[in-house]
Amino acid sequence: MPADALLGAPLNVVTAGPELFSAAVAAQGVAVTRVDWQPPASATGLASLWCDTVDAANRLALDRLLGAQPVLIDVRPAIDVVPGMTNDMVLHAGPPIEWERMSGPLRGAVAGALVYEGLAGTYEEAERRASRGAAGFDPCHHHAAVGPMAGVMTASMPVFVVENRAAGNCAYATLNEGLGKVLRYGAHAPEVLERLGWFRDVLGPALGEALRRLGGIDLRALIGQAVQMGDECHNRNRAASALLIKALAPELAALDLAPRERARILAFAAGNEHFFLNASMAACKAALDAAHGVPDSTLVTTMARNGTDFGIRVSGLGDQWFTGPAETPQGLFFPGYGPADANPDIGDSAITETAGLGGFAMAAAPAIVQFVGGTAVEALRYTRAMYEITLAENPAYRIPVLDFRGTPTGIDVRLVAQTGILPQINTGMAHREAGIGQIGAGLVKPPRVCFDRALDALVQHRARAATPNHRH
């Protein structure tokens, strides 16, 4: 088409990159379609990270991630097994945060847990104690642990113990409470605390006994099966939960308990579609912790949210968090709720995406769009996009509809910076006020700034390593 014909017809401009471009066109009265793309941050610095040293470090970290052998071996009270746990400590999801900056559901869960532990007599007293700093807060992630949504873990709560038999490390997660009014969404009604008491007194000990008799359950094999059964093991755990129950049921049925209690244990598990979620998270944590701490590696080993901040950690950057304001998920709401009710993104469950499951494995779980919104075709697209920012395909987790391609695994900060593609997370949505609970489910991404900051730190680290004084 000759240039005059091009400019003679009505213009329809597509812009990518800085808003300045589109604003200049729009100011002339021309229709503009903005493409959701941003140029790579810190392009000069990024180049310094494409080198043999980083590649070799990433290979080592990846080998540890893909080579992990997570086995569910026990359920024990947190105080007995979680490293550094104390009787007055409240662990929570996401990066570190103080009471003042906590969102509603996290405050609700913290205060509810203080009442559950007997550290406060009433919810109001618990809030006062917490606000005065009488409870010690710490991220689950600092204790080899993870928790969905508020992610609150206290001393007497029974926790899954997942041993990574390849590396010898363990990871921990509380038991999943099901849907409705539950502590992890900030609910703290009497029935919530009563259920936690039953977990402590009956369910936890029973699951622990069954697991010890079984000699453990291979979670890599179980997740591999579940991914071929339509689960992505974050927001869809239907198959994995059924497989876990199937594995536990013979030993649970043989326990020396009242028949009614045996039935209640199995009915509770059967009635909870997310029974497996917390085990999935602990399996991912056990694998990623083994991949953490490899010098020079740009592999993301943590993505977690506390309801206020989103934070990531990178294998080669030690225990430093790179945070930004948590976004609010977009998706489907339960009747009576809408976007104005939604709390910003919360929970450690993005550990599943960090390990190549969840939003990264949505192609394996097209039915999940009924829960988080979208179409089956979009589910395929999310997974395909994630291959662009990951270093490997997990041979243990294969997606039938992609002709058994492994799930995209191992987020590389370099690839995120280079492509401008952010990790795709699917998630439950909490009401922003304490005490209400889940109001829907949807999709969310980390704030870009987390990756920009991590990239800057990696570039600086590289620059220091490249100067003579730092060579070794």
Place this chain on the structure above:
Amino acid sequence: MPADALLGAPLNVVTAGPELFSAAVAAQGVAVTRVDWQPPASATGLASLWCDTVDAANRLALDRLLGAQPVLIDVRPAIDVVPGMTNDMVLHAGPPIEWERMSGPLRGAVAGALVYEGLAGTYEEAERRASRGAAGFDPCHHHAAVGPMAGVMTASMPVFVVENRAAGNCAYATLNEGLGKVLRYGAHAPEVLERLGWFRDVLGPALGEALRRLGGIDLRALIGQAVQMGDECHNRNRAASALLIKALAPELAALDLAPRERARILAFAAGNEHFFLNASMAACKAALDAAHGVPDSTLVTTMARNGTDFGIRVSGLGDQWFTGPAETPQGLFFPGYGPADANPDIGDSAITETAGLGGFAMAAAPAIVQFVGGTAVEALRYTRAMYEITLAENPAYRIPVLDFRGTPTGIDVRLVAQTGILPQINTGMAHREAGIGQIGAGLVKPPRVCFDRALDALVQHRARAATPNHRH
């Protein structure tokens, strides 16, 4: 391209239809690619079946098929519940057959069952009795029952009772024995009969008690879930079995049995990937029996094989079987076996395809190609082809990867004749000799002659109805 250029270049001829065409070309030394297609049989007669009367009949039959509400309500000894069952009767898969024409695995199962029932002291005595006609043979299908592979059912065997709550009819199937040496593949070793004894004395009564306490399990809902979890509920029942165990486990765990027996029951179920298969078959049978017997309907209500003959029945043609020689499946063999070892197609399990599951739902179960051969893309193609010969899409059984399209359901003899497309069945493969068992799994189709014969009968029936004497 001008005609002379066409004939000047080397010819590569593609032929469809009668072999005469391709033979004539090949005889002139020209390369021929034969397309696997045959022209519709009885084209003139077929036209008479495209009429309002048949369409209305098919709508009624379809309504009954799709409207079925199969609920697993009990497990009882066959003699107590199966209509027309007697103590010396041996029910078997497929259309009627006498001992002389039975294949190896069916003979093995029949004789094994006579020993199990105490009707013969030894396997050899059982063979003698059976060959002398001392046992009464009858198809399971004549007794509202179905059985996988040999499909042998005798009086004391515990059977699933599936009630179709929409129509009030019931269907029955034995319990699945698992893999390895099992009666349904013609094995009759002591451990096979010992397992059947445990079914009769422990497993059957326990399952029955649990089901009665539960008030039944909605199999339509369960199958609908399983289809979204990668099962097609014929040769892949991993999800459905886990869901069935999940539903039964609370009641089984509460039974007043020795702890070891409770554990054995749940471990047996958990160790059998096909625990659900026989319930799936009974659910399909209960739905199709309700759709059977609609005058003028061309809907296929039975496809079944006895290891020698393949037989179909049609809703509007009463209890008449249309048979042809069973073909031998093609697929993957277990190590040490090959095509020469395979028995012709056997079993009532093609009731699943008849109801829109199994081979018809393979798009939902791409992982099954690891078992029956092929690729995930082929699994999609099989399902897409079956939409060509079926009258409906089952809204209760939706396939995520096809954007939740219902499974192709309700084979129409007219559409099979018109398109030349035969139903796609996936199946286990039995060794042709009694006593050996399963040697692989694969794909198979009915012989075309079954449908040609059914079409002829439908056309004649229509012609009679159209003459004045038969008008009503």
